[in-house]
Amino acid sequence: MSALSSQVLEEIKELPAKYPQPRSAVMPALDLAQEELGHLTPEAMSEVAVALQLDPGYVEGVATFYSLFHLEPTGKHRFYVCTNLSCMLRGANEIVAHVKQSIGVTHAEQVSADGLFSYEEVECLGACEFAPMMRLDHKYHYDLTTERVDQLITERRAPTPLTPTLSPGGERERKPRAPRKKKADG
Amino acid sequence: MAERRGSFGDQPQHLLYESKAGGYTALRKALFDMKPVDLTNEVKTSGLRGRGGAGFATGVKWSFINRDAPGPKYVVVNADESEPGTAKDRYILENSPHMVVEGILIAAYAVGANQAWVYIRGEYDEPSRMLTEAIDEARAKGYIGPQPMGKDYPLDIRLYRGHGAYICGEETALLESLEGKRAQPRSRPPFPAVKGAWGRPTLLNNVETLATVPWIINNGGAAYAKLGTDKSPGTRLLTVSGNVRKPGVYEVEIGQTFRHVIMELAGGPPEGRKVKVFWPGGSSAPVLPESMLDVTTDAEALAAARSMAGSGGVIVMDDTHCVVRAAHRLLKFYAYESCGKCTPCRVGGDWAVRTYERILANQGSQVELDTLQRVSDGLQNGRCLCGLGDSAGWVIDSTLRHFREEYEDHALRHECNVGAVPANA
Numbered sequence: 001m002s003a004l005s006s007q008v009l010e011e012i013k014e015l016p017a018k019y020p021q022p023r024s025a026v027m028p029a030l031d032l033a034q035e036e037l038g039h040l041t042p043e044a045m046s047e048v049a050v051a052l053q054l055d056p057g058y059v060e061g062v063a064t065f066y067s068l069f070h071l072e073p074t075g076k077h078r079f080y081v082c083t084n085l086s087c088m089l090r091g092a093n094e095i096v097a098h099v100k101q102s103i104g105v106t107h108a109e110q111v112s113a114d115g116l117f118s119y120e121e122v123e124c125l126g127a128c129e130f131a132p133m134m135r136l137d138h139k140y141h142y143d144l145t146t147e148r149v150d151q152l153i154t155e156r157r158a159p160t161p162l163t164p165t166l167s168p169g170g171e172r173e174r175k176p177r178a179p180r181k182k183k184a185d186g
Numbered sequence: 187m188a189e190r191r192g193s194f195g196d197q198p199q200h201l202l203y204e205s206k207a208g209g210y211t212a213l214r215k216a217l218f219d220m221k222p223v224d225l226t227n228e229v230k231t232s233g234l235r236g237r238g239g240a241g242f243a244t245g246v247k248w249s250f251i252n253r254d255a256p257g258p259k260y261v262v263v264n265a266d267e268s269e270p271g272t273a274k275d276r277y278i279l280e281n282s283p284h285m286v287v288e289g290i291l292i293a294a295y296a297v298g299a300n301q302a303w304v305y306i307r308g309e310y311d312e313p314s315r316m317l318t319e320a321i322d323e324a325r326a327k328g329y330i331g332p333q334p335m336g337k338d339y340p341l342d343i344r345l346y347r348g349h350g351a352y353i354c355g356e357e358t359a360l361l362e363s364l365e366g367k368r369a370q371p372r373s374r375p376p377f378p379a380v381k382g383a384w385g386r387p388t389l390l391n392n393v394e395t396l397a398t399v400p401w402i403i404n405n406g407g408a409a410y411a412k413l414g415t416d417k418s419p420g421t422r423l424l425t426v427s428g429n430v431r432k433p434g435v436y437e438v439e440i441g442q443t444f445r446h447v448i449m450e451l452a453g454g455p456p457e458g459r460k461v462k463v464f465w466p467g468g469s470s471a472p473v474l475p476e477s478m479l480d481v482t483t484d485a486e487a488l489a490a491a492r493s494m495a496g497s498g499g500v501i502v503m504d505d506t507h508c509v510v511r512a513a514h515r516l517l518k519f520y521a522y523e524s525c526g527k528c529t530p531c532r533v534g535g536d537w538a539v540r541t542y543e544r545i546l547a548n549q550g551s552q553v554e555l556d557t558l559q560r561v562s563d564g565l566q567n568g569r570c571l572c573g574l575g576d577s578a579g580w581v582i583d584s585t586l587r588h589f590r591e592e593y594e595d596h597a598l599r600h601e602c603n604v605g606a607v608p609a610n611a
């Protein structure tokens with residue numbers, strides 16, 4: 001039983017032909033895998049490697065370099081709160097504190113007890129004129145206030161119960177992401 | 187239409203005109219009335235300089251590509267925009283994506299490429315959607331395809347999404363990433379013009395740079411050169427953020443003072459506060475204190491002030507904020523984003539962060555101040571493979587140079603005299 005569905009694996013096998021050299025398919029392939037599973041498990045990375053005829057260590061090396069690939073379970077909804085300078089000058093740290101408190105976690109990448117939320121503090125998201133701002137899942141939210149954060153959380157708690165397709169980390173403690181360069185291989 | 191904040195400037199509105207799918211007059215002119223070499227020459231005449239950060243002359247860069255070399259050549263568009271304080275490429279992509287598409291097509295024809303790749307940062311969902319729609323529209327109109335506008339010269343544009351790494355904005359790291367690798371910069375030579383994407387000759391330009399091209403082709407390089415200053419012609423988009431009343435993306439004719447940009451266009455600092463310091467060209471541009479608000483926005487004036495025009499991201503900080511804390515935050519950024527390939531950058535960034543942390547925890551002394559200066563020197567002047575190392579060094583160096591006293595308050599006297607934030611908060 002493979003981690004990725006046969007449909008996704010078929011899609012991944014078709015990717016290399018779309019680029020001048022097949023290796024360029026690795027990130028789009030990891031995207032598909034992450035979309036299906038919520039995060040990249042070792043099994044998923046090794047199946048991507050097989051499908052693309054690459055060394056699994058290579059695939060993991062790529063996955064660990066980029067911050068948008070998640071190697072551990074995340075909440076169903078992910079807050080990416082910008083804390084870089086322009087946002088910090090307009091209250092980003094208070095927003096982070098409020099997000100943590102509201103979803104009931106103590107540190108970045110910890111998943112809330114209901115599996116719905118996790119957060120990360122991220123670097124500049126290129127919307128500094130709307131600081132403080134964040135990306136929630138795939139959408140930017142501007143001019144944040146604690147009230148606005150509450151509203152966004154309420155909207156996501158209310159409508160539908162959590163679909164059980166994700167494996168939330170629950171209250172399990174997790175290590176924060178290791179700095180990218182610590183995994184440098186060259 | 188995407189949310190906007192800022193203005194097209196009371197000055198010339200050259201860059202942010204609404205280019206619609208019905209337009210593309212510059213592309214038509216380029217394909218039918220001009221030879222590729224004329225296009226490059228027109229851009230040379232305009233004096234346009236790259237808007238990605240390094241400010242290299244765009245026409246000269248185009249001329250480095252041997253149009254007649256056999257085999258594929260590529261245009262790669264840098265839409266990775268991750269420089270702290272910079273949002274103008276997002277603004278252009280969300281508001282005038284056709285202008286970018288048209289610029290890309292003209293550049294491809296000029297340098298002999300048939301395929302362009304836009305490397306866009308992964309977080310830019312909305313800009314990606316806008317650009318994809320524009321490309322689809324242009325394709326439906328027959329401006330992109332095997333015979334654009336009927337011309338026997340195939341042109342195509344595709345997107346490649348980044349996945350969250352500042353270093354991908356550096357051009358050779360971007361190419362590595364596009365090839366499916368960890369984004370670690372390459373040593374040069376060979377330059378991308380000779381050996382770029384997938385080993386082929388490649389023109390690499392920023393979004394704003396290419397968005398400027400249709401105007402230049404429509405109106406002529408000479409008309410563009412009349413705007414701005416002699417050596418830095420034209421208009422550019424400045425992102426003004428931080429402690430100002432009207433943050434936004436403003437198009438200005440180059441050569442205006444920062445006083446005009448910050449105090450007038452962006453409305454100055456909030457009531458009762460004063461500008462303390464500003465970063466004139468993204469977080470990588472050395473800081474300037476309030477006393478230098480009359481420096482102008484051209485590269486030459488900024489170089490004379492020991493800073494740079496960079497990405498046009500103007501970050502303003504007022505007198506309720508602490509310079510040491512701001513520098514600490516930026517060093518955390520550079521340390522985290524270091525790709526780890528060269529030692530001064532990999533190790534220096536962490537050293538700096540730890541040193542700032544000691545200082546901010548009131549455990550500093552003269553030793554910490556000296557350490558910061560030494561780390562900063564070690565990061566600069568070509569000791570690193572790419573500009574990220576220098577940038578980290580400049581943050582330390584320029585804040586120390588202009589705000590020595592604030593550093594000494596923290597490190598030697600263990601106090602923060604700024605008020606808003608206590609030193610050990």
Ligand SMILES: Cc1cc2nc3c(=O)[nH]c(=O)nc-3n(C[C@H](O)[C@H](O)[C@H](O)COP(=O)(O)O)c2cc1C
Pocket residue numbers: 235236237238239240241242244247264265266267268269352353354355356357358390391392393395396572573574
């Ligand atoms: C660390 C680093 C980050 C960079 N980030 C960007 C970026 O996000 N966008 C960009 O266009 N250029 C960026 N650059 C500059 C590019 O390397 C390159 O000079 C530019 O994209 C060339 O295009 P232009 O000539 O049109 O400016 C960065 C450079 C360095 C050293």
Ligand code: SF4
Pocket residue numbers: 353370371523524525526527528529531532570571572573574575576
């Ligand atoms: S200066 Fe830093 S980011 Fe640039 S190549 Fe060296 S280690 Fe990588």
Ligand code: FES
Pocket residue numbers: 082083084085086087088123124125126127128131133270271272
């Ligand atoms: S600093 Fe937060 S979006 Fe740029």
